[in-house]
Amino acid sequence: MKIATWNVNSVRARLGSVLLWLQTQRPDVLCLQETKVEDTQFPKEAFREMGYFTACYGQKAYNGVAILSLAPPDALQFGFPKMENTTDWNEQKRMMTATFGNLTIINVYLPNGESVDSSKFEYKLNFMQHLRDWLDQTYPPNPSVILTGDFNVAPEAIDVYAPEAWQNEVIFHPSARQALTHLAAWGFVDLFRKHHAEGGQYTWWDYRALAFSRNWGLRIDHIWGSVPVAQQCSACEIDRAPRAEPRPSDHTPMMATLTIG
């Protein structure tokens, strides 16, 4: 079973690229982030013609997630369950889940945070804590769970071009890394890192300053598996090819191979 993630930076602007990638890679599941489209405007028909079911949870202009799959999901959840007297964590459409058999895939687009002194950075850290709290409340011990998407946090210095400069930014700030560590401590294994020890392997490059050709990038998109999933993961790869196409997303897809399903 192949599980992929891709921040497409507008599913409508990137439709041709995504369809081509599905045709060549044929993942069983593709999690999209930053779809930037309301559900009624989502190009479901094009994906259906490619053989994929679509479940989407989006909004106009910003954010938005979707899960495409060759098999219909057994269950779907859009956003977090409502909780009384707390922040509405579904105001921005950033999280959905799909279950296939006993495997649940959580697709998340974590907030960027803008700058360290911004209230958006506080929101980012709180969102990450909320995600951890929700995981604690939702899943029993040893479930088969994948948490994937655009996390907007680089785990280690080897995941960042020029880490000294980026440690003062929201992507690699010690507070963001601490929140990421806390999230992982729920019981996740970084599936890319499980199969690749080397640094300099990125999933995002700035559009400006020829960043891609210089490999000035960040590893901020992730596929994490709970221990039972990680034990059955045989490969996890970043595919740089879509980033080299004309008019690409600034993120490129990655895909994990599981020996289940």
Added chain:
DNA sequence: ATGGCGTACACCGTACGA
């Protein structure tokens, strides 16, 4: 590593991204 790119929305500039 800086702010030089790209997308959406809705007016021809602004918000936002990482």
